[in-house]
Amino acid sequence: MPLLEVDRVSKGFGGVLAVSGVSFSVAAGELVGIMGPNGSGKTTLFNLIAGALAPDGGRIRLHGRDIAGLAPHRICARGIARTFQLVRPFAGLSALDNVLVGRLYGRAAGGRAAAVAEAERLLVLVGLDGRAATPAARLTLIDRKRLELARALATSPELLLLDEFMAGLNPAETATAMTLVRRLVADGLTVLMVEHIVWALMDLARRILVLSAGEKIAEGPPQAVAADPNVVDVYLGGAPARA
Amino acid sequence: MTERRWALGILLALGALAFLPLSRARDDVLNFVFLILLSITLAQSWNIVAGYAGQVNLGHAAFFGLGALLARVLWIRGTPIVVAMLAGAALATAFALLIGAPAFRLRGAYFAIGTLALGEILRTTVNNVLPEISTLPAATIAGYQLRHRYYLALALAAVSVVAVTVLAGSRAGLGMQAIREDEEAAEASGVGALRLKLTALALSTALAGLAGGLFAYYHISYYPSHPFGPHWTFDALLMTFIGGVGTLQGPVLGAILYVVLKEYLAVRWVDFHLLIFGALFIAIVLLLPGGLVQAAERARGLVGRRGRRPL
Ligand SMILES: Nc1ncnc2c1ncn2[C@@H]1O[C@H](COP(=O)(O)OP(=O)(O)OP(=O)(O)O)[C@@H](O)[C@H]1O
Numbered sequence A: 001m002p003l004l005e006v007d008r009v010s011k012g013f014g015g016v017l018a019v020s021g022v023s024f025s026v027a028a029g030e031l032v033g034i035m036g037p038n039g040s041g042k043t044t045l046f047n048l049i050a051g052a053l054a055p056d057g058g059r060i061r062l063h064g065r066d067i068a069g070l071a072p073h074r075i076c077a078r079g080i081a082r083t084f085q086l087v088r089p090f091a092g093l094s095a096l097d098n099v100l101v102g103r104l105y106g107r108a109a110g111g112r113a114a115a116v117a118e119a120e121r122l123l124v125l126v127g128l129d130g131r132a133a134t135p136a137a138r139l140t141l142i143d144r145k146r147l148e149l150a151r152a153l154a155t156s157p158e159l160l161l162l163d164e165f166m167a168g169l170n171p172a173e174t175a176t177a178m179t180l181v182r183r184l185v186a187d188g189l190t191v192l193m194v195e196h197i198v199w200a201l202m203d204l205a206r207r208i209l210v211l212s213a214g215e216k217i218a219e220g221p222p223q224a225v226a227a228d229p230n231v232v233d234v235y236l237g238g239a240p241a242r243a
Numbered sequence B: 001m002t003e004r005r006w007a008l009g010i011l012l013a014l015g016a017l018a019f020l021p022l023s024r025a026r027d028d029v030l031n032f033v034f035l036i037l038l039s040i041t042l043a044q045s046w047n048i049v050a051g052y053a054g055q056v057n058l059g060h061a062a063f064f065g066l067g068a069l070l071a072r073v074l075w076i077r078g079t080p081i082v083v084a085m086l087a088g089a090a091l092a093t094a095f096a097l098l099i100g101a102p103a104f105r106l107r108g109a110y111f112a113i114g115t116l117a118l119g120e121i122l123r124t125t126v127n128n129v130l131p132e133i134s135t136l137p138a139a140t141i142a143g144y145q146l147r148h149r150y151y152l153a154l155a156l157a158a159v160s161v162v163a164v165t166v167l168a169g170s171r172a173g174l175g176m177q178a179i180r181e182d183e184e185a186a187e188a189s190g191v192g193a194l195r196l197k198l199t200a201l202a203l204s205t206a207l208a209g210l211a212g213g214l215f216a217y218y219h220i221s222y223y224p225s226h227p228f229g230p231h232w233t234f235d236a237l238l239m240t241f242i243g244g245v246g247t248l249q250g251p252v253l254g255a256i257l258y259v260v261l262k263e264y265l266a267v268r269w270v271d272f273h274l275l276i277f278g279a280l281f282i283a284i285v286l287l288l289p290g291g292l293v294q295a296a297e298r299a300r301g302l303v304g305r306r307g308r309r310p311l
């Protein structure tokens, strides 16, 4: 049984179908990439999986159990964590407290002391050593992204949703982030990542989904997807792609 | 950790105030300190739901009023005052939980406006149902002991400070602050926002209800709708903002400054003190959203920077 099954899921906003009958599944331990032009429904799809939005139709199953429409905190408790495309750390809280929220409210058991130790370990893991006491509002964009990742990891997820985690990073930082993601997957985490930096996605993912105007137009290994005429058409033709 | 230190300092100061009645202090001094202590409790209660959980409750007076209403009735009929106050607090909290779930469906400004309307509806209702002034029986007035009120106020202020200290260091307190910062991100991190907001509201309104009971015990006569008046809400809000919203010490410092200033201004500029407070409030929100606490931090930052500068 796959870890995550998305089955003919749809979501509309007023007249716009942001996600339209999308199906795919993710096996435990996989790293799957999602790409698509601006407004093609990638973030909406993440919002549906993470419970921030309820689908209009379709099923979303984790370990075979339907999770569509559950509150986000319940989905977090089932083992799905996310980062936000536009970072949303708890600005007024210290970096450590940001991660502690994930640790204390996520799936991890254990007391306060263990939670603090684990939160500190995660800060080091994402490269925020020495920043524990810094309010999140005072971190740079990159560091806020790292912080969000640490907060998500602190909930002990099985599946991590990364929404354009590499956007805004310079090449060196992108390389560091890729190493980190690889390491997480090597440690057993399943990752679903939306990314505009196509070479990073091609490099990381064994399988890529392509969305266009809310529909899945391609799915497969990076090379096959890159050569797919539908994909080429979307990226070079009609629909506007990000520069 | 600085929170613990503040808590200790404040509790020591409250402990010292316990000796004030023994020093044969004049009644007007005791009345003045009483007012500060009542204000600390009320401000701290508002701080829990607004400062920690980020839900700006503009109907806070309703819970103060409900506490006062029930405690007064029970106490005058012979219930011991502490029991009567607890009953008043229970009523305030029960009402809060009843309206909490629908009210929290409103977000941001709508929650603020909704609670404001609710408070006014309650005040008007009480005013219509109980238009007569409530006065203590002659026998009670004859045996009136200001000291008893004073010590109860002292105990209640201490309870409010301890409650916020415990909350601030707890898992629930951290979750509330996460909701205040970003509810959606908090939910995504596993925080059940509705339940925690209700917890904050329950705690906040229980304290407000107790403060209302204290008010009912203190005043010889007042209109039952008076403690429902919106100025109780705005006093608590102003004190909390002046001191520093979402901190332990802020409402305490704010309450002291506010009561002292108000007393001073009311004597000298009877007509202008509201205007002055309005201006003060706007100045704080615009220039120092963190209140006195932030001002102190900034001052310390300036001093520290100067100290570290190489010679
Ligand atoms: N909360 C919302 N309310 C109304 N419309 C929305 C909402 N969220 C998304 N949309 C619309 O749904 C469509 C898909 O948006 P979405 O954010 O999912 O795209 P995306 O693929 O993540 O784009 P980008 O690459 O710019 O991040 C867009 O037309 C967008 O305007």
Ligand SMILES: [Mg+2]
Pocket: A042, A043, A044, A085, A163
């Ligand atoms: Mg997006």
